[in-house]
Amino acid sequence: MSIEVSGGRRGLTDPVLAAEIMAAIPDQPLETQRKMNYFMTPRGKRINEYEVLCCYTQPTPDWIPGGLDWGDWTQKFHGGRPSWSNESTEMRSSDWLKHRDPAFRWHALYVKDKAEEWRYTDRFLKAYSADGHVRSMDPVWRDEVLGDYLGAFGFSEYGLFNSHSSVVRDCLGDTLRMSSAMIGLDKVDNAQMIQIERTFLAKLVPGFPESTDIPKNEWTKGVIFKGSREVVQQIWQETYDWNEILFSGHMIYDPLFGQFVRREFFSRLSSYYGDTLTPFFINQMQLYFSQTKGITTDMFHTCLAADEQFGDYNIRLMRAWADKWLPRTITSLKDFMGIFSKIPEIKGVSDKPAIEAALGRVFDDWKHDFADPIGYKVDTAALIKTVLTGLK
């Protein structure tokens, strides 16, 4: 027969082609090692599917620790700057490919989760609207807090989203590159969920402004988000070290400012103002926060702080970065305290003792989860006191 086949004939199903193929196939498999990436060190007992599909996709040479390739870059930036280089971060590692997402999410698992969240969001919104829940929402909370300030917080999430672009470009590890992109997508998802909520309210409440104009004005010109806006801008555009971007955003700013705003302000207070809608979205954001925390603490604590060769140096650098970013984050929180003067006070909920307790929860969590593992000494009571001076 001719070896040129046409008309879409398939070797698997065409009997003539299949017979010729089967005759050429070895009687026994030629290789017994069937595990892909068998040469790597798994995080757990065995190499899992995530590690098979993600690890060592980074084609860096061995002079970037962890790389399996050799030699130079085949094309460099104008002027000769290398494609990837150890100099892109002040952190040091003996293996930049060591990081693992604790949830072992490769792309298919990641989008499957988010797709389910989207379908459930759609079903929830339909049920919420059909049930007429919105009638119970406090109008000041709805129109001012959700309309203006939740909308303004969306810009914080959007700015943090953008801070991941250069991390995705510059970082030196494959698993971290993928994790960072997912964190970034979660952040823009947060910003979009805030707009979903505002658009949804506009459909239910005639006159509720769906436009982003007022929230943007609050974000760019208002005093409540002044400090956070400046920090976000600094993380996004003034920080070039990709590790510092991740550290400042996810080890300092978001666990403090983001956690207080999402969990202790919008989520905790909403039910007191008859709002059962906002917690639905905030809970998704909190899930993303939790997943991100797993990723960044794996990178900074499990990998970099525990690095046998560079751990001590890395810990000192993390403390220096904490010294740099913590005061700015405290200022962000202090500015945010101004929001409490905009809502009707509820005793034991939005008064000063309740706010102090909420801040205590956030700072205690941060100290336990982020500061203590790198031996960062912090007086949380003093920090809370400083933040509370922002109350009007």
Add this chain to the structure above:
Amino acid sequence: MAISAATKAATDALAVNRAPVSVGAQEVHRWMQSFTWDFEKNRTKYSTKYKMANDTKEQFKLIAKEYARMESVKDERQFGSLQDVLTRVDAANRVHPKWNESMKVISNFLEVGEYNAIAATGMLWDSATAPEQKNGYLGQVMDEIRHTNQCGYINYYFAKQGQDAAGHNDARRTRAIGPLWKGMKRVFSDGFISGDAVECSINLQLVGEACFTNPLIVAVTEWASANGDEMTPTVFLSIETDELRHMANGYQTVVSIANDEAASKYLNTDLNNAFWTQQKYFTPVLGMMFEYGSHFKVEPWVKTWNRWVYEDWGGIWIGRLGKYGVQSPASLRDAKKDAYWAHHDLFMIAYALWPTGFFRVTLPTAEEAEWYEANYPGWYDMYGKVYDEWRARGCEDPDSGFLPLQWFIENNHPIYIDRVSQVPFCPSYCKGASTLRVLEYNGKKHSFSDQWGERMWLSEPERYECQNIWEQYEGRELSEVITEGHGLRSDGKTLISQPHTNKDGKMWTLDDIKKINCVFSDPLKAL
């Protein structure tokens, strides 16, 4: 509206209408362009000589959750096929052995491109100013992660279930040994991520994706299917559904700079360089993988190339961009000549260097030789008779002590590496257009095979000074290089690569290579 009035309106509205309401993705996306804000230091970290417009729109208007839904549906279909029906029919063991070997290379090398495209589109996400344009690039970042995982899945699947796992199971480690790797890095790695951000976009989206992924991802599925491989079409066609978004991103990149003065000065030069960079590798390598890496042939590579590259891309796609001042690359005519012979020239060299591969490679059979001669008249006199000679000298038999590389040395046909593309060439024995040019720079000699690469070098030599495999392996004995590069099977002695796929043929071991005592030398040192 005053609060009290709004509240009353809400209550009134709900009294008469409590229909279930939700929010669609497009209702959110329409606000996206307003998600950003101006501030003093808002600028990209990756400089470009072009200015991307602030109001650029994207064509695929997705939000994060809708993106996930769409991709998840595609994944369900794809992994359902792979894990269910294809496994049950033992499909991985019903692929022609030659094609099984080709997929070690094709899937892994495409993975390299997809992986680097994550970083490339991260850079574009940073460089764009319009939120919609950023969003388009973000979607592509996520797609490229998907594709990286998908390409890995092909090797994973073949390793787990197929007839020869070696090479599939460790391609990410062993790929760096051979002569095809550095060229791959130039086109699919560094070419996407190192340079002016828009130049990288042109390399990735306007040329890599709009031009060469069509043969690489679409045409390859016909070849795969003909040779019994239904895994590759299942995965690659799913990848291709995302590529449309990437082509749209490339189109929008050009639209975003169309009104910038820099575009009229530089765009066509950047496009020409990008096209030549990509074609210099893909034209010969894809042709070689298709024609020499298959048993059943679909059509001559030159026809595929002409349809996808010359007509569809060079004519229709670039034609659509004509209104923005984009012209077909000046190098397209020279590339068309390469499409006829370059892959035959490259196969000779790749076969001669077979021990440095991570796949088995096969000389054309008699019926294949007939097919080549019928489609490329003059093929036998140039290549076929040499293959007959190699076969007669026992190139497939480990007891022969003959490596085809010796034939090049005996006949004084040195193999050089083009410094800019990192593609090997033999100027004294080729039918393609390669000609030797040698320049000195920084105390070293550098060889080039064509005028377009030489021009790139002369403009910016510091970008392309990369060491090549001859310089790396200079003075080293071949079996040492193979051992160091992990080119052995799990028995610790048999080579992953072999010069045949004959099921009854004897496999070469490291001892067979040692006996030959082949020592690498850099031909440039002899000049």
